[in-house]
Amino acid sequence: MASSLSGLFSSTPSLKPSKTFTVKALSAPRGDSSFSFPHTSKPTHPPLTLSTSRSVARDISHTDAAAAKKELIKDPDALWNRYLDWLYQQKDLGLYLDVSRVGFTDEFVVDMEHRFKAAFKAMEELEKGSIANPDEGRMVGHYWLRNSSLVPKPTLKTLIENTLDSICSFSDDIISGKIKPPSSPAGRFTQILSVGIGGSALGPQFVAEALAPDNPPLKIRFIDNTDPAGIDHQIAQLGPELASTLVIVISKSGGTPETRNGLLEVQKAFREAGLNFAKQGVAITQENSLLDNTARIEGWLARFPMYDWVGGRTSVMSAVGLLPAALQGIDIREMLAGAAIMDEATRTTSLKNNPAALLAMCWYWASDGVGSKDMVILPYKDSLLLFSRYLQQLVMESLGKEFDLDGNTVNQGLTVYGNKGSTDQHAYIQQLREGVHNFFATFIEVLRDRPRGTRSALYANGRESISVTIEEVTPRSVGAIIALYERAVGLYASLVNINAYHQPGVEAGKKAAAEVLALQKRVLSVLNEASCKDPVEPLTLDEIADRCHAPEEIEMIYKIIAHMSANDRVLIAEGSCGSPRSVKVYLGECNVDDMYA
């Protein structure tokens, strides 16, 4: 194994990819004598621009598939040697990474040298506290959560350690019954209802599914959407146990509308059951956010901090993930320890010894550095079912970006999907093996289980795959695989020159949602005015749009009205849904604007 990245590259002259990124096989001809994707002649195509690279990449992949299949049949020894040569092992974690079934060549590895140098440097600066999210002017410090000695300011160390201590003592007191719900016959908390969305739900959900014991001290349920039926379902399932339910409201910003709606619905359920919500409510949010202020003013049972330097999608090792986990009896210090070991292992600049760098390199190779193939995650363990959903946010929100760091339009990304190993074998592996070749697979394998043949079956048809193997699903290994992918995403983002730590697209979506709410208010005010006339004046959609001074928004106005009439008896829409121009709308009562405030 190479001892350092520069050592690995030093014997061969660097083949740098051109500025406009070209398909790997064109910038780095595949001609690896020791492996199975042999391309001995240098392609003669001119360099491709981003827009044309994808179709050529597909043609090349077909060629690769055929070549790989032939080579595999011809030379299994070469494959075994490649396996041995690239196998990564982290002994303390019992974690292995096998990238041998991804067909990168030696030339490609060399070609990536300068990109990796820059990626490792950017990561080092991030860990030292650089402003890695310039949009929000914030540092990115999720790595400090598991090694507080890395913080750039001593006050943060105290904050991290004190928060961890208070999470542990609060959850001990809840579990032991020292802190009790005020009016539950059970005499102690038995259930958790977690209200949050995105990064404020996915981490806790994944950890619960992966690690909660069969009979946890508190069982957890989630409200992670605004669907009223879904919220009602969760509350109904709690039934009389609402009286012994600890409600944890999680929102970094403290103002996410979906989470706020969930909270209001839960508070309503508490009022209807004659329960005092404040005595059972816990907030996890940034200091002085709307949620924090609400919790403080209403005197909720507890408040735990979120930090501006931890992004939602990497917040699972902050109070966001740790508090729910501790309440379910999961050893959170072990989770942190696993992540810390992986963080240390992924700091090395020696490519072959850095599993996150190996992953990032494989993603680059497999998807041409432009997301031309999807990443299918196949965990062979029921308890890891939610890993792909968790990774979807981590990877896609981090990498799915319109612009690169130089302001060029790149529309980057890497699509992630997956469910669970054997189950998928009987659902969609048929297509993966034989159908459209638009993916690479990642097997998450647990050693204390049976071996599977899917990897070979896919490989025999030229489908690339990565295998991450852990010995057991434990707090330590779960902490480690989370940390592994966090670092891989950060490194990959540098390789493709994008910022992994902001989410301008989501902010645009939030702005659009706020605009719809503002339009809804204007629609109601116009309808209210017309409906308070005597006689009532029903309005067509065109008339409403004109009076709202928003003729260009007529379709949105129609949708707003369709939703309101389906949900509220007060709004009456007459005419045929099939022909919106025939619809006339009025309010059954006037002066109802407050209903929608």
Ligand SMILES: O=P(O)(O)OC[C@H]1O[C@H](O)[C@H](O)[C@@H](O)[C@@H]1O
């Ligand atoms: O935790 P919150 O502030 O409520 O945000 C919840 C989610 O909101 C948006 O969708 C962001 O893009 C996510 O990264 C975040 O996790």
